[in-house]
Amino acid sequence: MRRFAELLDRLVLTPARNGKLTLLVDYLATTPDPDRGLALAALAGDLDIPSVKPAMLRTLVTERMDPVLFGYSYDYVGDLAETISLVWPETSHEEERHDPRLSEVVATLQRAGRSDGPRIFADLLDRLDIPARFALIKLTTGGLRIGVSARLAKQALADLGGKEANEIEELWHGLKPPYLPLFAWLEGRAEKPASAALAMFRPVMLAHPVEDRDLETADPADYAAEWKWDGIRVQATGEGGVRRLYSRTGDDVAPAFPDLLEAMDFEAAIDGELLVGSPSATGSFSDLQQRLNRKSVSTKLATRFPAFMRCYDLLQVGGEDLRPLPFAERRARLEALMASLDPERFDLSPLVPFGSWEDLNARRMSPPHPVIEGVMLKRHDSPYIPGRPKGPWFKWKRDPFTVDAVLMYAQRGHGKRSSFYSDYTFGVWAGDEAAPELVPVGKAYFGFTDEELRQIDKYVRDNTIERFGPVRSVRADMKSGLVLEIAFEGLNRSTRHRSGVAMRFPRISRLRWDKPPAEADRLETLQALLPG
Amino acid sequence: MRARDLLHTRPEGLYCPPGDFFIDPVKPVERALITHGHADHARPGNGKVLATAETLDIMGIRYGEGFAGSMQAATLAEPMQIGDARVTFHPAGHVLGSAQIAVEKDGMRIVASGDYKRRADLTCTAFKPIACDVFITEATFGLPVFRHPDPVDEIARLLDSVRQFPERAHLVGAYALGKAQRVIRLLRDAGYGETIYIHGALAKLCDYYVAQGVDLGPLAPATIETGTKDQFAGAIVVGTPSAFADRWARRFPDPVACFASGWMRIRQRARQRGVELPLILSDHSDWDELTATITETGASEVWVTHGREEALVRWCALNGITAQPLHLIGYEDEGD
Numbered sequence: 001m002r003r004f005a006e007l008l009d010r011l012v013l014t015p016a017r018n019g020k021l022t023l024l025v026d027y028l029a030t031t032p033d034p035d036r037g038l039a040l041a042a043l044a045g046d047l048d049i050p051s052v053k054p055a056m057l058r059t060l061v062t063e064r065m066d067p068v069l070f071g072y073s074y075d076y077v078g079d080l081a082e083t084i085s086l087v088w089p090e091t092s093h094e095e096e097r098h099d100p101r102l103s104e105v106v107a108t109l110q111r112a113g114r115s116d117g118p119r120i121f122a123d124l125l126d127r128l129d130i131p132a133r134f135a136l137i138k139l140t141t142g143g144l145r146i147g148v149s150a151r152l153a154k155q156a157l158a159d160l161g162g163k164e165a166n167e168i169e170e171l172w173h174g175l176k177p178p179y180l181p182l183f184a185w186l187e188g189r190a191e192k193p194a195s196a197a198l199a200m201f202r203p204v205m206l207a208h209p210v211e212d213r214d215l216e217t218a219d220p221a222d223y224a225a226e227w228k229w230d231g232i233r234v235q236a237t238g239e240g241g242v243r244r245l246y247s248r249t250g251d252d253v254a255p256a257f258p259d260l261l262e263a264m265d266f267e268a269a270i271d272g273e274l275l276v277g278s279p280s281a282t283g284s285f286s287d288l289q290q291r292l293n294r295k296s297v298s299t300k301l302a303t304r305f306p307a308f309m310r311c312y313d314l315l316q317v318g319g320e321d322l323r324p325l326p327f328a329e330r331r332a333r334l335e336a337l338m339a340s341l342d343p344e345r346f347d348l349s350p351l352v353p354f355g356s357w358e359d360l361n362a363r364r365m366s367p368p369h370p371v372i373e374g375v376m377l378k379r380h381d382s383p384y385i386p387g388r389p390k391g392p393w394f395k396w397k398r399d400p401f402t403v404d405a406v407l408m409y410a411q412r413g414h415g416k417r418s419s420f421y422s423d424y425t426f427g428v429w430a431g432d433e434a435a436p437e438l439v440p441v442g443k444a445y446f447g448f449t450d451e452e453l454r455q456i457d458k459y460v461r462d463n464t465i466e467r468f469g470p471v472r473s474v475r476a477d478m479k480s481g482l483v484l485e486i487a488f489e490g491l492n493r494s495t496r497h498r499s500g501v502a503m504r505f506p507r508i509s510r511l512r513w514d515k516p517p518a519e520a521d522r523l524e525t526l527q528a529l530l531p532g
Numbered sequence: 533m534r535a536r537d538l539l540h541t542r543p544e545g546l547y548c549p550p551g552d553f554f555i556d557p558v559k560p561v562e563r564a565l566i567t568h569g570h571a572d573h574a575r576p577g578n579g580k581v582l583a584t585a586e587t588l589d590i591m592g593i594r595y596g597e598g599f600a601g602s603m604q605a606a607t608l609a610e611p612m613q614i615g616d617a618r619v620t621f622h623p624a625g626h627v628l629g630s631a632q633i634a635v636e637k638d639g640m641r642i643v644a645s646g647d648y649k650r651r652a653d654l655t656c657t658a659f660k661p662i663a664c665d666v667f668i669t670e671a672t673f674g675l676p677v678f679r680h681p682d683p684v685d686e687i688a689r690l691l692d693s694v695r696q697f698p699e700r701a702h703l704v705g706a707y708a709l710g711k712a713q714r715v716i717r718l719l720r721d722a723g724y725g726e727t728i729y730i731h732g733a734l735a736k737l738c739d740y741y742v743a744q745g746v747d748l749g750p751l752a753p754a755t756i757e758t759g760t761k762d763q764f765a766g767a768i769v770v771g772t773p774s775a776f777a778d779r780w781a782r783r784f785p786d787p788v789a790c791f792a793s794g795w796m797r798i799r800q801r802a803r804q805r806g807v808e809l810p811l812i813l814s815d816h817s818d819w820d821e822l823t824a825t826i827t828e829t830g831a832s833e834v835w836v837t838h839g840r841e842e843a844l845v846r847w848c849a850l851n852g853i854t855a856q857p858l859h860l861i862g863y864e865d866e867g868d
Contacts, residue, residue, distance in 0.1 A: 078800065
């Protein structure tokens with residue numbers, strides 16, 4: 001349990017993806033079965049253990065210590081799990097306590113019933129040290145939140161066994177914690193586990209962005225074009241009565257979209273974009289946001305913001321794997337299938353006819369719907385290849401919006417950037433034309449080169465007017481200040497920001513050392529971009 | 533005699549009228565008794581200074597030889613008379629030279645403990661509980677949440693991370709006096725024999741510890757002249773906490789930011805500072821040690837200073853000991 005606790009603590013504070021991977025692989029390589037599989041399940045959110053209510057925890061701890069001292073402690077720390085892990089009275093000397101295995105702790109929790117739950121939980125806390133108590137409480141209160149995605153966990157498994165992450169993703173949904181056959185295969189002790197599960201995930205095919213010369217040598221006649229919808233990439237799969245809705249990384253997102261799941265009465269695997277509204281009236285991005293990042297959804301919300309799927313590829317029909325077929329053939333099969341699907345929940349992503357790249361470029365720049373972020377190009381003869389092969393598929397995004405803003409605050413970065421002021425809050429002018437003031441409109445921490453980072457860092461240090469911990473307030477008025485050209489993908493209304501706008505995907509596109517801050521943009525410029 | 537006639541607070545610090553001296557004054561005074569060399573306790577500009585020989589040396593290193601009008605070295609456990617008060621220095625186990633100061637008159641004994649810890653530390657003399665009527669305790673970590681782990685385990689965590697990330701430099705932030713030397717000494721005790729690189733601000737104090745017989749093993753300045761960036765890959769670099777937020781830190785390859793401090797017990801503290809590997813390593817007593825020490829001194833009254841006074845006062849009340857916060861200003865709440 002101690003090693004698991006240490007892993008959690010390290011993962012939370014390690015900012016870099018590669019650092020997290022190193023920690024995960026090291027843990028998996030040096031921890032025995034079944035503990036490592038259970039740890040993995042805990043990280044991926046697949047561990048089934050009874051949950052514990054915060055109120056019960058509070059009761060347990062205040063039965064054991066002075067409530068006033070507990071109150072001081074909780075006020076100071078601010079996190080209930082952490083406070084309890086720290087103040088829990090030590091019942092025996094450290095040397096007498098042994099370090100139980102994670103599997104032992106999980107088995108104990110799974111045996112606990114409703115009536116003896118609190119006693120069993122308290123006994124466990126008595127046996128653990130501080131970091132392990134913290135891990136236990138976080139596990140059972142369902143809030144690990146340590147910045148490890150399912151994708152990262154699968155990548156760690158792949159690294160452990162020298163495999164491709166796609167292979168793990170394809171297997172994943174047929175496996176159960178503690179994944180013994182998977183580890184046996186990764187360590188070369190057994191054959192690859194057969195994927196026995198119905199409606200398995202098929203790793204998705206991704207597109208490269210169009211770069212400068214990509215289209216020069218490409219023949220427009222070889223490609224089909226579609227609008228690139230800014231929804232969520234999903235894979236809807238039905239097999240033998242089992243229905244699954246996967247995200248592009250193979251996470252099952254069905255619980256958040258029961259309305260769509262209900263309409264999935266087919267034996268097929270369809271690739272497409274999940275959107276909100278209806279096929280005849282696609283909703284806005286902020287409508288879509290209402291349905292994002294939810295574990296479940298109320299009937300009211302599902303009625304107000306119904307989910308539907310815009311289908312663009314067909315990977316499987318019945319027992320037939322279509323992935324080796326060329327795109328044109330898969331597309332024809334998809335068109336044939338569409339007739340049997342619920343037209344309120346599924347529609348076909350239309351092809352965009354074009355004669356030349358110039359022609360397509362013109363369409364790309366003026367898409368017919370605000371949720372379109374560009375066009376997709378797919379070679380007629382391309383099979384469906386997992387990953388991001390170069391050539392068969394391209395995404396050609398609409399050019400971003402840009403605005404000239406003034407640097408207002410800079411915050412020190414993490415990891416490699418911990419000695420640099422690398423996270424920037426910028427603002428535009430608002431209010432009275434004669435005496436305007438800057439209102440913050442966003443924050444960006446990439447888009448610049450290492451050399452530019454050094455320049456901005458120096459500028460920040462030389463022009464600091466106030467410091468608040470890791471944040472510096474930078475001189476920014478009509479006469480002096482650094483103008484940043486900010487690129488962004490779109491704008492939403494926001495009630496959380498004073499400016500009333502929130503940028504999507506802002507990044508720094510140019511440093512405008514040449515531009516006087518008084519000539520930076522005004523808030524009205526941004527407001528004009530807001531959806532009606 | 534009443535306790536407050538023997539010691540009470542004044543704006544300059546803790547004052548003893550019978551002996552006409554201050555303990556750790558925050559403003560210059562005629563006669564000062566100093567518990568240890570940390571900057572918030574030992575300040576320059578006093579008339580006469582009485583402290584252990586090591587503390588006087590450390591003040592000389594930090595402030596230059598003329599840091600006070602005159603200096604006198606106190607020998608541990610040897611009582612001396614100052615005016616009408618009897619004064620004895622006893623070891624505090626905080627940093628090299630640190631002492632508690634016992635002040636007595638007419639059968640009343642007050643112990644001003646300064647900062648103290650109870651854990652084993654090979655870089656200084658161990659704390660000794662002194663029986664007294666009034667015990668003045670620090671409260672830097674005076675909350676039940678502060679429970680320091682075994683320093684050996686914390687150093688093992690650091691060495692584990694060095695093994696996991698051999699291509700990165702581990703930068704350990706540690707205060708220049710005491711903590712830095714203790715971290716280095718603990719690494720040596722764990723069998724780490726490699727050269728440890730140190731920030732320039734630590735050099736003189738490390739040299740002094742070595743001269744006092746604390747073996748720190750091979751040390752080298754962490755300057756760019758000692759090698760290329762890659763030479764620091766896999767290395768441990770010790771520096772003051774502020775140095776790592778500075779441009780100085782850029783010479784190291786993809787550094788792992790570590791910080792050796794009792795504050796690292798609280799995750800949010802580590803997060804705010806951008807610390808990747810918090811090492812919970814303190815030169816102060818944790819909650820269990822503070823309360824155990826109060827009991828051991830047998831004091832019937834406790835005065836609580838710098839830190840989280842209210843929790844210790846509450847604990848004393850629950851345990852039938854008279855206690856009050858001593859509102860001394862000028863001591864760093866953050867010190868560790």
